[in-house]
Amino acid sequence: xxxxxxxxxxxxxxxxxxxxxxxxxxxxxxxxxxxxxxxxxxxxxxxxxxxxxxxxxxxxxxxxxxxxxxxxxxxxxxxxxxxxxxxxxxxxxxxxxxxxxxxxxxxxxxxxxxxxxxxxxxxxxxxxxxxxxxxxxxxxxxxxxxxxxxxxxxxxxxxxxxxxxxxxxxxxxxxxxxxxxxxxxxxxxxxxxxxxxxxxxxxxxxxxxxxxxxxxxxxxxxxxxxxxxxxxxxxxxxxxxxxxxxxxxxxxxxxxxxxxxxxxxxxxxxxx
Amino acid sequence: xxxxxxxxxxxxxxxxxxxxxxxxxxxxxxxxxxxxxxxxxxxxxxxxxxxxxxxxxxxxxxxxxxxxxxxxxxxxxxxxxxxxxxxxxxxxxxxxxxxxxxxxxxxxxxxxxxxxxxxxxxxxxxxxxxxxxxxxxxxxxxxxxxxxxxxxxxxxxxxxxxxxxxxxxxxxxxxxxxxxxxxxxxxxxxxxxxxxxxxxxxxxxxxxxxxxxxxxxxxxxxxxxxxxxxxxxxxxxxxxxxxxxxxxxxxxxxxxxxxxxxxxxxxxxxxxxxxxxxxxxxxxxxxxxxxxxxxxxxxxxxxxxxxxxxxxxxxxxxxxxxxxxxxxxxxxxxxx
Numbered sequence: 292x293x294x295x296x297x298x299x300x301x302x303x304x305x306x307x308x309x310x311x312x313x314x315x316x317x318x319x320x321x322x323x324x325x326x327x328x329x330x331x332x333x334x335x336x337x338x339x340x341x342x343x344x345x346x347x348x349x350x351x352x353x354x355x356x357x358x359x360x361x362x363x364x365x366x367x368x369x370x371x372x373x374x375x376x377x378x379x380x381x382x383x384x385x386x387x388x389x390x391x392x393x394x395x396x397x398x399x400x401x402x403x404x405x406x407x408x409x410x411x412x413x414x415x416x417x418x419x420x421x422x423x424x425x426x427x428x429x430x431x432x433x434x435x436x437x438x439x440x441x442x443x444x445x446x447x448x449x450x451x452x453x454x455x456x457x458x459x460x461x462x463x464x465x466x467x468x469x470x471x472x473x474x475x476x477x478x479x480x481x482x483x484x485x486x487x488x489x490x491x492x493x494x495x496x497x498x499x500x501x502x503x504x505x506x507x508x509x510x511x512x513x514x515x516x517x518x519x520x521x522x523x524x525x526x527x528x529x530x531x532x533x534x535x536x537x538x539x540x541x542x543x544x545x546x547x548x549x550x551x552x553x554x555x556x557x558x559x560x561x562x563x
Numbered sequence: 564x565x566x567x568x569x570x571x572x573x574x575x576x577x578x579x580x581x582x583x584x585x586x587x588x589x590x591x592x593x594x595x596x597x598x599x600x601x602x603x604x605x606x607x608x609x610x611x612x613x614x615x616x617x618x619x620x621x622x623x624x625x626x627x628x629x630x631x632x633x634x635x636x637x638x639x640x641x642x643x644x645x646x647x648x649x650x651x652x653x654x655x656x657x658x659x660x661x662x663x664x665x666x667x668x669x670x671x672x673x674x675x676x677x678x679x680x681x682x683x684x685x686x687x688x689x690x691x692x693x694x695x696x697x698x699x700x701x702x703x704x705x706x707x708x709x710x711x712x713x714x715x716x717x718x719x720x721x722x723x724x725x726x727x728x729x730x731x732x733x734x735x736x737x738x739x740x741x742x743x744x745x746x747x748x749x750x751x752x753x754x755x756x757x758x759x760x761x762x763x764x765x766x767x768x769x770x771x772x773x774x775x776x777x778x779x780x781x782x783x784x785x786x787x788x789x790x791x792x793x794x795x796x797x798x799x800x801x802x803x804x805x806x807x808x809x810x811x812x813x814x815x816x817x818x819x820x821x822x823x824x825x826x827x828x829x830x831x832x833x834x835x836x837x838x839x840x841x842x843x844x845x846x847x848x849x850x851x852x853x854x855x856x857x858x859x860x861x862x863x864x865x866x867x868x869x870x871x872x873x874x875x876x877x878x879x880x881x882x883x884x885x886x887x888x889x890x891x892x893x894x895x896x897x898x899x
Contacts, residue, residue: 340858343850343854363857363863364854364857364858365857365858365860365861365862365863365866368858368860369860373859376855376858380849380851382856382870382873383873383876384872384873384875384876384877385856385870385873385876389869390859390869391859393861393869394859394861397859397860397862397865398860431873431876448859452859452860
């Protein structure tokens with residue numbers, strides 16, 4: 292299977308974030324996208340998944356020739372696209388197990404049903420593989436989870452749903468060294484001819500455990516360099532200044548983050 | 564007026580063979596199997612004969628207590644799992660008092676199965692020292708209901724109160740909890756469903772009156788079919804009630820353009836060394852929640868339905884009884 296992104300432009304609140312992305316991912320491949328903060332890496336993942344907050348203004352995404360952009364979010368998921376989110380939602384009242392069971396059921400043909408025995412066995416195994424708390428299936432989605440638990444829960448869902456294309460948006464943030472190893476190994480264990488992943492990360496650490504086949508550097512809404520593992524080492528040693536210098540990219544002063552005064556939620560007027 | 568015989572089959576569909584129960588018809592305890600197992604049921608003409616209300620009773624409560632022809636007092640002396648079912652199509656007022664002895668564990672499930680007449684009720688639950696009380700309250704009234712549910716917690720008493728209100732018409736419900744001795748602990752879950760096209764008012768108040776008391780409250784409201792709902796949650800920590808903890812959260816989902824929910828959280832803290840927090844959020848179904856569920860392959864309608872049902876799940880998960888589960892499932896299916 293093949294996911295092809297051509298000249299993709301996307302914006303949010305009238306601001307263009309993606310400025311012409313070209314990327315082809317084939318099953319069997321493991322891609323990593325690295326880049327400085329605010330270059331559009333997470334936007335790319337959200338646009339592939341179909342987050343309605345983003346508007347695609349130009350370009351195309353196809354999955355084996357089928358137009359992905361015309362599909363709803365759930366259709367994209369059922370076609371095999373998965374996004375492990377950077378900030379997964381907490382939803383009280385829906386247990387992890389009911390959620391995943393419903394997601395598996397949604398992938399089945401009419402009249403077919405999830406085998407409860409099989410499901411429990413697979414879920415228990417996935418929980419064990421990720422060294423998670425055994426009570427996880429009965430807990431509400433991400434409610435009360437630590438940052439690391441939420442990330443592992445995203446990987447657990449990926450393991451259960453077995454997508455063809457998994458986008459992992461900064462799955463390593465919030466993970467301690469041991470958790471990083473567990474998550475990295477579990478992602479690597481997904482490698483197969485019917486699975487590809489697009490790993491968005493800032494650091495080399497996670498990629499130590501994943502055998503990446505392609506590495507891309509994204510700056511200012513574009514993929515500016517693609518290559519192999521040597522790029523990971525170079526970024527880890529030298530950061531991104533070299534690529535910006537090579538390409539003549541100057542940081543836009545206006546887009547730099549500025550400090551603001553938040554104010555206070557309670558003002559004692561009587562004290563004046 | 565319907566005769567009880569018409570309801571009997573439905574009432575007993577909620578009762579298991581080994582259940583302990585009291586059945587009320589028109590506010591009177593007409594059937595029970597708890598006489599010989601440490602539960603006394605007394606009836607008095609006046610509400611004030613039971614001095615469990617350790618405060619000046621407000622006017623509104625006095626009016627209800629005086630309207631009722633009599634007061635039923637259920638005294639619980641031994642550990643028990645008790646089911647109480649009400650049907651009512653004649654009496655307009657009810658006074659009911661539960662008094663749970665010291666060190667006793669009581670699980671009380673109270674179900675308003677058929678309330679076919681406009682009525683007022685005043686329910687008081689007195690949790691004596693070191694008692695552990697779980698009170699589950701299910702209200703499904705077809706006529707307007709005006710109710711006060713007051714709980715009083717003595718030293719080291721714990722109360723878990725879960726309510727599901729799925730009334731088909733307007734209602735006014737006031738839940739007030741008094742933690743009047745040290746180390747009293749109360750947890751509340753209120754699930755409110757208003758699809759009635761009418762207005763429903765709910766008020767929840769917890770007063771921490773002594774040190775080392777704890778309370779947690781979670782309110783979930785759903786409104787649809789041009790219905791309106793008010794969810795007030797108030798908490799107070801009195802001077803001297805140091806090292807107390809209070810937490811209140813309300814969440815409301817409005818499911819159509821013509822419905823409205825208002826949540827008014829208010830805290831009054833008169834002591835320094837305490838932990839207190841409150842919060843409320845009202846809105847349509849959260850777009851981010853929908854996106855998250857849909858990103859795993861669930862259709863929009865299934866995702867919405869899961870999110871709506873999730874509001875009631877914290878209540879349902881408290882109930883292990885299969886017969887009551889079936890009753891609730893049917894009720895929720897009809898309404899939600």
